[in-house]
Amino acid sequence: MPELPEVESVRRTLSPHLLGRRIADIKIYVDRMIKHPGVEEFTSGLKGRVINNLLRRGKYLLFDLDGDKLLVVHLRMTGALIAVSGTETPDYGRIDFVLSDGSHLWYTDVRTLGTLYLINKGDTLIKGLSSLGPEPLTGQLDIGYFSTVLQKRKGPVKGVLLDQSAIAGIGNIYADEALFLAGIRPDRKANSLSAAEMKKLYSAVLAVIAQGIENRGTTFRDYKDGEGKKGSNQEYLLVYGRGKQPCKKCGAVIENSRVAGRGTAYCPACQA
Numbered sequence: 001m002p003e004l005p006e007v008e009s010v011r012r013t014l015s016p017h018l019l020g021r022r023i024a025d026i027k028i029y030v031d032r033m034i035k036h037p038g039v040e041e042f043t044s045g046l047k048g049r050v051i052n053n054l055l056r057r058g059k060y061l062l063f064d065l066d067g068d069k070l071l072v073v074h075l076r077m078t079g080a081l082i083a084v085s086g087t088e089t090p091d092y093g094r095i096d097f098v099l100s101d102g103s104h105l106w107y108t109d110v111r112t113l114g115t116l117y118l119i120n121k122g123d124t125l126i127k128g129l130s131s132l133g134p135e136p137l138t139g140q141l142d143i144g145y146f147s148t149v150l151q152k153r154k155g156p157v158k159g160v161l162l163d164q165s166a167i168a169g170i171g172n173i174y175a176d177e178a179l180f181l182a183g184i185r186p187d188r189k190a191n192s193l194s195a196a197e198m199k200k201l202y203s204a205v206l207a208v209i210a211q212g213i214e215n216r217g218t219t220f221r222d223y224k225d226g227e228g229k230k231g232s233n234q235e236y237l238l239v240y241g242r243g244k245q246p247c248k249k250c251g252a253v254i255e256n257s258r259v260a261g262r263g264t265a266y267c268p269a270c271q272a
């Protein structure tokens with residue numbers, strides 16, 4: 001699933017192609033991906049609206065439209081939004097937003113798990129969006145809040161990092177990478193961390209998120225940015241996806257386990 005760095009990279013690469021453009025038409029080929037309102041109202045509500053801004057909150061993309069409307073998109077596992085200047089249909093094209101200059105914004109999705117909503121600004125009907133916690137790199141997530149959240153939790157620290165209502169935007173990739181960088185096992189109880197460990201983990205979270213954005217996201221298979229390009233952050237990962245391979249830091253074998261319901265990679269020598 002695209003995480004904060006991937007969705008932010010999509011936002012940054014799409015913005016130059018979309019801002020100020022009017023949505024002339026919408027062609028929907030998989031109706032069930034439209035979650036609110038119904039397909040006809042979704043289509044009629046979008047036609048003619050200008051894209052004033054493209055924002056991101058956690059893993060959600062928010063299209064700020066004129067007329068006090070928001071188009072909200074969650075890419076889920078395999079979704080992508082790609083700006084296309086010509087008439088070609090990309091692979092797995094599910095929704096075609098035809099823009100006023102003749103270009104297209106395609107929503108593609110191999111597994112068709114993505115979700116789209118057209119809502120009024122200020123609406124709270126998308127529970128996953130309205131319940132998001134603060135997120136890294138915005139100033140919202142400071143060390144005081146971060147430490148308080150960890151101190152209150154008895155479950156594994158990785159579970160806290162994955163909890164979008166506690167901290168928005170972190171998924172499996174960046175949780176594993178941050179915990180390795182901080183030298184903390186993912187199955188450690190969150191409230192067992194010392195003040196020094198919490199500070200190291202906080203810094204590690206900021207570092208891996210910033211690295212992911214700088215490298216335009218992590219691509220293993222499906223993820224592409226708004227221009228259809230793959231990210232390069234997979235080339236810099238230290239533990240995620242490296243199970244049974246030697247640790248780049250100490251040479252010990254990276255172990256695979258399951259923590260907080262998710263596949264997890266960690267170094268048994270570097271993480272305590």
